[in-house]
Amino acid sequence: xxxxxxxxxxxxxxxxxxxxxxxxAGIKPLTPLVHADSPTVPGVREEFDHSVYALVGYLxxxxxxxxPPDALMAVSDGHTFSIHSAxxxxxxxxxxxxxxxxxxxxxx
Numbered sequence: 001x002x003x004x005x006x007x008x009x010x011x012x013x014x015x016x017x018x019x020x021x022x023x024x025a026g027i028k029p030l031t032p033l034v035h036a037d038s039p040t041v042p043g044v045r046e047e048f049d050h051s052v053y054a055l056v057g058y059l060x061x062x063x064x065x066x067x068p069p070d071a072l073m074a075v076s077d078g079h080t081f082s083i084h085s086a087x088x089x090x091x092x093x094x095x096x097x098x099x100x101x102x103x104x105x106x107x108x
Contacts, residue, residue: 015032018073030072033055033058048085051082052082055083055086059083063087063090063092063098064090070099071100071101072098073101073102073103074100074103075103076102076104080100080101080102083100087100
């Protein structure tokens with residue numbers, strides 16, 4: 001059985017904490033984006049591009065809405081690079097228009 005981030009205990013605990021914090025702040029939380037790594041992606045560059053393009057659709061849905069978020073939290077610091085690239089493809093400047101943070105301080 002392939003592991004998915006959404007089935008891991010620490011992911012579920014982190015998600016509950018995020019949802020609780022957002023509720024306490026009176027903010028509707030965004031639905032988390034969870035996508036499986038593609039087993040057909042052959043290399044690092046291709047894997048990065050795959051992640052960027054998977055994020056573009058998700059970001060377009062939220063960032064171009066009437067009430068776009070001003071911050072995004074990634075599951076890890078390492079994912080912020082692909083989020084920044086996806087933002088730029090969507091016409092968003094992540095240095096000015098959006099705060100992007102990683103929850104954990106590790107990078108695979």
